Amino acid sequence: MDIRRRIMRLRRLATLLDAAFVVPGTHFRWGLDTLIGLLPVAGTLVMALPSLYIIWEAHRMNVPGRLLVRMIGNVAVELLADFVPVLGDLVDTVYKANLRNIALLEDHFGMTVDGTARETTPPR
Known part of the structure; x- marks a missing residue:
């Protein structure tokens, strides 16, 4: 599977x-991480698995180690915050570590959000 298709699947x-x-009437978005994260401890551990899967896929795409460290850091922010009741749920909803990690991958591979290659023209 090519990189573009893998990243689109991860997105x-x-x-x-x-x-x-x-949230009806707003532009505010939330996902399963917020919902399942409401379960104390178990929700945090369950939701860590798909986040770590995204990092594993990035590793399989041979991204540089420094990028993997940034991705791990994004997930760590959410995981650590999740151990503080209410604050963790708020951080899950606002921080969106998984989408941040996809944005890092897209930037690394020169892709736009829709999965197409970003146009790059050499400077004159």
């Missing part, structure tokens, strides 16, 4: 986790 997963639902 669909990240959107489901971080921004699948809209």
